[in-house]
Amino acid sequence: MDKEKDNVLLEIEHLHTAFRINGKFYNAVDDCSLTLRKNEIYAIVGESGCGKSTLATSIVGLLDPLNSKVKGSIKYRGQELVGLNADEYDKIRGEDIGMIFQDPLSALNPLMRVGDQITEALYYHTKDSEAERKKKALELLKRVGIPDPEGTFRRYPHELSGGMRQRIIISIAVACSPEIIIADEPTTALDVTIQAQIIDLLKDIQKEKESGIIFITHDLGVVAEIADRVGVMYAGQLVEIGSVFDIFEDPKHPYTRSLLNSIPQAGELGDRLHVIQGNVPPLSEMKRSGCRFAPRIPWIPASAHEENPSYHQVGDGHYVLCTCYQTFHFQEEK
Amino acid sequence: MSIIEVKNLKVWYPIRGGFFNTIKGYVKAVDDVNLSIEPGETYGLIGESGSGKSTIGKTIVGIERPTSGSIIYKGEDVTKGRNRKKLKYNRDVQMIFQDSLSSLNPRKRINDIIAEPIRNFEKLSKTEENHRVKELLDIVGMPKGSMYKYPFEFSGGQRQRIGIARAVSTHPKLIVADEPVSALDLSVQAQVLNYMQDIQKEFNISFLLISHDLGVVRHMCKNLSIMTRGRFVEVGTREDIYDRPQHIYTKRLLAAIPDINPRNRQEDTKERLRVEAEYENDEKAWYDKNHRVLDLKPVSGSNTHYAAVPESNSMVEQGGK
Structure with missing residues (x-):
């Protein structure tokens, strides 16, 4: 029991994150719960606007306190993160939780040499001397596969390619060996060959440091490549949670099944792709009661949905929101 | 008989430098490339960023000038302005852009955006034009009411569909689609690709599909080429x-x-x-x-x-x- 408790790095329970739109607060993340364990890559997958990045920024506390509200509980090794003030958060960010951003150019300071940006994290979180910090930074650069660490140490971000910049971001994120890494679409801006390299690098680092990674992406291929557990997000809710095999081999929720079905496959030329009807409603117009995916599958009768959707266990660690998965079929297979 | 043929196309950008700003060398964005597209076909062009794939597309449409080489359309070289006019090339070849927001004028209503190419090439009365725009919106599955809205009022997938409607409005023979779905979500991407296929069947349009996504190209294209460093590999x-x-x-x-x-x-x-x-x-x-x-x-x-x-x-x- 204790060992199990020791393995839990991050426990998120009933997290609600709301943004102010025209003076009213709307939940972008609506009642999300998840548990991140040691040695685990937890992928959160969903389309743009589903709240997956908001979930990530809520964990690291980077939201604007005036225009957003966080409710619920985020526990890092038992310590409550919701409601911490900026100074307390600074101690955790970087040291215990590292963050990798989507756009490596805007995440790096353009006026600061790359080396200084890496040592900066060490300066705030360790008692190392300057020489030690530099030595560590060079090791990190070497670790993330930068060919000329000494030279790169003195370069500015604009002198590096996109893949190299993302490697720098990764080296900053892991500088203090954090237990948790939050990666928000780290490979979206990169070419496929570079993406493959970055994925391999993240997997290696995760194994080496035994850390837990929350990996946010919209690319199901990347999820299949990297994740241990997957949470599928739609309209602010995690609609299906399971192991990577559950999600890809035995998907239950209509949204997961539709999404997997709309990937262009190797089939015949000119096959029609599966399309999910309708649109994701904007935050301010979203219906808050009932199953949120219901308007997009109108051929399923209302009686199949729950009034207040709850999680149903369909396998070991495999949960689905709402009962509509039991009777769901695609429109063309009546 | 192919609809368009690109022969030995080169697009080189000079690198200038030194005291007199003389040409020191060239960036060979496209270096000796040949391709031909059949009528009603979707031709795929795959490459990573910086490979020169977009430059080929832009040169075909006429946004970039070729350094040398020719683009043959209906038997004549359309890199010469005179031929373009004679063959109504600018009407027959249209483009769909990657970034749907920046390629639609934010100050214009959808009605005017889609009608602009029509007004440019055809003389239609107000009612005929209105009718045509409604027809086009219908083809890409947009509601009629969207005619009087502005681009920012639409989602990314809807804007991309407006871009497609604009490209189709002049009944083109060839559409250059430069990464039309790479900024879109999976389910929306499926929708846009389906509409592209519908339009292709209905009007017998050829597409040059420029993409970095090998899955999308495999789904859409019979013939394709892989490009890197300005050349086909x-x-x-x-x-x-x-x-x-x-x-x-x-x-x-x-x-x-x-x-x-x-x-x-x-x-x-x-x-x-x-x-x-x-x-x-x-x-x-x-x-x-x-x-x-x-x-x-x-x-x-x-x-x-x-x-x-x-x-x-x-x-x-x-x-x-």
Whole structure:
């Protein structure tokens, strides 16, 4: 029991994150719960606007306190993160939780040499001397596969390619060996060959440091490549949670099944792709009661949905929101 | 009879420098490229960022000027302005852009955006024009009410569909689609690709689909080519390229696509590392001494498949002149 408790790095329970739109607060993340364990890559997958990045920024506390509200509980090794003030958060960010951003150019300071940006994290979180910090930074650069660490140490971000910049971001994120890494679409801006390299690098680092990674992406291929557990997000809710095999081999929720079905496959030329009807409603117009995916599958009768959707266990660690998965079929297979 | 033929196209940008700002060298964005597109076909052009794939598209539409080479349309070279006008080339060839927001004028209503090419090339009365715009919106599955809205009122997928409606409005023969779905979500991407196929069937339009996404191209295109460093490394049908890749660059690209079957991940990674090691070991053999891609050679046993593979040492020498 204790060992199990020791393995839990991050426990998120009933997290609600709301943004102010025209003076009213709307939940972008609506009642999300998840548990991140040691040695685990937890992928959160969903389309743009589903709240997956908001979930990530809520964990690291980077939201604007005036225009957003966080409710619920985020526990890092038992310590409550919701409601911490900026100074307390600074101690955790970087040291215990590292963050990798989507756009490596805007995440790096353009006026600061790359080396200084890496040592900066060490300066705030360790008692190392300057020489030690530099030595560590060079090791990190070497670790993330930068060919000329000494030279790169003195370069500015604009002198590096996109893949190299993302490697720098990764080296900053892991500088203090954090237990948790939050990666928000780290490979979206990169070419496929570079993406493959970055994925391999993240997997290696995760194994080496035994850390837990929350990996946010919209690319199901990347999820299949990297994740241990997957949470599928739609309209602010995690609609299906399971192991990577559950999600890809035995998907239950209509949204997961539709999404997997709309990937262009190797089939015949000119096959029609599966399309999910309708649109994701904007935050301010979203219906808050009932199953949120219901308007997009109108051929399923209302009686199949729950009034207040709850999680149903369909396998070991495999949960689905709402009962509509039991009777769901695609429109063309009546 | 192909609808358009690109012959020995070169687009070089001069690098200037020194005291008199003289030309010091060239960036060879597109370097001696040939391709032809059949009527009603979707031709795929794959490459990573900076490979020159968009430059080819822009040159065909006429946004970029070629340094040398020709683009043959209806038997005449349309790199000359006089021919373009005579053949009504600018009406027959349209473009769909990647970034749907910045390619639609934010101050214009959808009605005016879609009608602009029509007003440019045809003389229609107000009611005829209105009718046409409604028809076009209907084809791409947009409600009639969207005519009087502004671009910012729509989602990314809807804006991309408006871009398609605008491109189709002049009844073009060829549409250059530059990364039309790469900014879109999976389900929206499916929708836009379906509409592109519908329009193709209805009006017998050819597409030049420029993309970095090998999955999308495999779904849409019968013929395709792979491009890097301004040159084609491999040309062929989808079976040629996806089932029998010849060039190390193509193999590397194919190995890098994540597989959606999580059970294969170990083998995939192994295969990827093997190809990557191969690429690193004999990269030199695949390119000449100026890092230029070799000339395309027919792959034995096929009349559609060409690859820039080294045959012998003498061939490597030849490519490097």
